Amino acid sequence: MVLLKSPEEIAIMREACRIVAEILEELARAVRPGITTDELDRMAEELTYRKGARPAFKGYKPGDVVYPKTLCVSVNEEIVHGIPSGRRLKAGDIVGLDFGVVYQGFYGDAARTVAVGKIAESAERLLRVTREALYCGIEQCRAGNRIGDIARAVQEHAEGAGYSVVEEFAGHGIGRKLHEDPQVPNYFRRGMPNPRLQEGMVLAIEPMVNEGTARLRIMKDGWTAVTADGKLSAHFEHSVAITGNGPVILTELDANV
Numbered sequence: 561m562v563l564l565k566s567p568e569e570i571a572i573m574r575e576a577c578r579i580v581a582e583i584l585e586e587l588a589r590a591v592r593p594g595i596t597t598d599e600l601d602r603m604a605e606e607l608t609y610r611k612g613a614r615p616a617f618k619g620y621k622p623g624d625v626v627y628p629k630t631l632c633v634s635v636n637e638e639i640v641h642g643i644p645s646g647r648r649l650k651a652g653d654i655v656g657l658d659f660g661v662v663y664q665g666f667y668g669d670a671a672r673t674v675a676v677g678k679i680a681e682s683a684e685r686l687l688r689v690t691r692e693a694l695y696c697g698i699e700q701c702r703a704g705n706r707i708g709d710i711a712r713a714v715q716e717h718a719e720g721a722g723y724s725v726v727e728e729f730a731g732h733g734i735g736r737k738l739h740e741d742p743q744v745p746n747y748f749r750r751g752m753p754n755p756r757l758q759e760g761m762v763l764a765i766e767p768m769v770n771e772g773t774a775r776l777r778i779m780k781d782g783w784t785a786v787t788a789d790g791k792l793s794a795h796f797e798h799s800v801a802i803t804g805n806g807p808v809i810l811t812e813l814d815a816n817v
Contacts, residue, residue: 563735564760565762569666580670582607593649597631615630616668616669617630628643638786639726639793654675654686656794673687673794686769689721691794693713694796699807703758703804712748724769726769727774730743734764744763762799764798766798767797769794770793
């Protein structure tokens with residue numbers, strides 16, 4: 561069931577999402593050669609509590625395995641859900657930072673992939689195209705459109721640049737729960753559920769774009785998804801409110817609701 565949010569609820573979600581955006585900005589600035597992914601996780605958790613929120617991911621259990629950390633940190637061929645550890649980032653890596661909080665009963669969720677020092681031009685292009693695909697999807701977040709319009713826009717931009725989109729994971733509704741209906745795939749097929757978008761929906765749009773094959777495998781930790789061919793993957797995400805005036809990106813620092 562799709563849950564519509566009132567303007568008052570969206571205003572609270574905006575505050576949750578502002579916290580996410582501010583912390584992601586600080587994390588991105590902290591990324592450098594030599595830092596460990598655990599250090600980034602500790603920084604994210606400390607900042608979360610300092611801002612009066614709590615981590616959305618730590619203790620999350622959608623299946624049999626509990627997620628143990630505050631932050632998801634996915635490096636190079638890791639697509640999503642990389643678990644922070646003592647791994648040190650190296651110059652030339654790309655690192656996906658996926659982060660969420662709960663604030664006054666509502667969730668905020670966003671992700672971005674950043675460079676560690678100087679990266680290859682091919683990696684820069686992958687990051688640029690994935691971010692562009694996100695904004696192509698957001699442009700379709702208008703009342704009267706359908707989920708398939710978002711999915712198609714993301715897919716066409718990514719595949720048009722020669723990349724593949726991950727099909728096993730999708731964006732989602734967000735609100736009093738981290739994952740709500742509807743699912744928001746990054747690809748479109750005839751016959752897929754294709755609900756109409758309504759004012760009051762809040763959606764987490766999150767393209768995951770691979771340099772090579774779309775196929776993936778899950779590591780032994782039960783969480784980390786990696787590309788099947790070992791090539792790079794990028795991930796960008798925003799939480800977006802559908803309003804009478806079009807999409808409002810709640811996880812952008814200059815959003816105004």
